Amino acid sequence: MSHPTPRRDLRISRRDALKTVGLAAGWTIVPRAVLGRGGPKPPPSDRLTLAFIGVGSQGLRVMMEFLRHDDVQAVAVCDVNRGSDDYSEWSKHELRDKVRRLLGNDTWGRDGPYRGGIAGREPAREVVDAYYARQTRSGRSAGCRAVEDYRELLAKPDGIDAVVIGTPDHLHAPAAIAAMRAGLHVYCQKPMAHTVHESARMAEVSRETGVATQVAVGNQASEATRQLCEWVWSGAIGAVREVINWSDRPYWPQGIDAPAAADPVPDHLNWDLWLGPAAARPYSRAYQPFVWRGWYDFGTGALGDMGCYSFDTIFRVLKLDAPAVIEAATTERFEASFPKASLVYFDFPARGDMPPVRVTWYDGGLRPPRPRDLDEGSLAADGLMFVGETGTILCGFNGARPRLIPSARMRAFTPPPPSLPRSPGNEREWIDACRGGRPGGANFEFESRVTDAVLLGNVAVRTGARLTWDSRTRTIDGAPDAARFLRADYREGWDL
Secondary structure, three states, rough: OOOOOOHOOOOOOHHHHHHHOOOOOOOOOOOOOOOOOOOOOOOOOOOOOEEEEEHHHHHHHHHHHOOOOOOEEEEEOOOOOOOOOOOOOOOOOOOHHHHHHOOOOOOOOOOOOOOOEEOOHHHHHHHHHHHOOOOOOOOOOOOOOOOOOOOHHHHOOOOEEEEOOOOOOOHHHHHHHHHHHHOOOOEEEEOOOOOOHHHHHHHHHHHHHOOEEEOOOOOHHHHHHHHHHHHOOOOOHHHHOEEEEEOOOOOOOOOOOOOOOOOOOOOOOOHHHOOOOOOOOOOOOOOOOOHHHHOOOOOOHHHHHHHHHHHHHHHHHHOOOOOOEEEEOOOOOOOOEOOOEEEEEEEEEEEEEEEOOOEEEEEEOOOOOOOOOOOOOOOOOEEEEEEOOEEEEOOOOOOOOEEEEEHHHOOOOOOOOOOOOOOOOOOHHHHHHHHOOOOOOHHHHHHHHHHHHHHOOOOOOOOOOOOEEEOOOEEEOOOOHHHHHHHOOOOOOOOO
């Protein structure tokens, strides 16, 4: 099958992708684009043109961050929701205040149909046009398209170089694969995919098309991730045979039955398009927005939502590939939703001079025992520990603020000199890759491995089976009932 040549004519080889993320000897520097933020603002004809697919609350946040890059131009937004004020926010008036800061307008959203604090395609279009209007002599701009169905957008992608995907999990793969086949570069929210099969297909299509890809896993570009690699690789805590990772998620309902009654479909929402590839069912407020994360058909639970961050760090620090065995213990299981709490074990084989390692995941309020060496404070609500033969590193959930314990050990520790190139940032890496630079560190080739692991954890959570994973054949040995959860059935018109 032939594929359109990607915009900017970027071709990424598997070898380059693996080099970039440091699976072998080191990290590759991602070059800063010539047309970066430091110089004069480039004319529109020289900017990377972006379409944003999925502009709910998180999609809107991400869109506003991309708008701040002078060498990109938002030309289209797409969402099945015309606009509503029922999205979850991190704090009161969070979205409104972020829009006001972006626009430099303390009164934005005071009047008109789309007040601050809501999201959807029309509010997003209004934000884009208002942002660019500040840069025109007339003070007006109306250059951003607003589209309901991403398939319509990707059927005629003229004038678009790349897409940013911020849909619910179950639409990541269909939208990303369609975009790549249209020759567009893709930046995708985490988790990269909804099923193990989708993860492999996304990596495969990215290789076939050669487009620049990136997953929204910002900690892969962080200083802390590089420090952890340098510390562990220098032998600061000896060989690591155990990693402990715990999350305070979920913040959304789980461990419940599917709703028995239907609610009226809101006027602003195209429910059939929101379902996308998932089986048809009556609309219910139990499914969206935000609360979709706890349902098997739409989300990936606490492990899929947050493990993509922490496991990314763990994979890089310990140079992991695929787990060999995965098993889980959970609270009561339900047919349609994730359980309230899970404990999941991942056993990884030896890699080079690194020994086998067990990674243990806790969620839903479960926490590991307090480590004996922790002499100051208590365990945070979420966190990450690397347990070595001669010491332990305790850090934030995705690797932030690493420190050796006990505190005296950290005070006496002399960190090794920096040996890995530092990153200009996750989004910037991708923008530069779209312009012909090296692949970003969170490209689909690498992130498919991380995604496989957390989604296999979800299969273990869902079935209670002990899974033996053959990464070469991508099959589960000895658990036939679990194999059906490696892929999803798609409604007609939504196949990969």
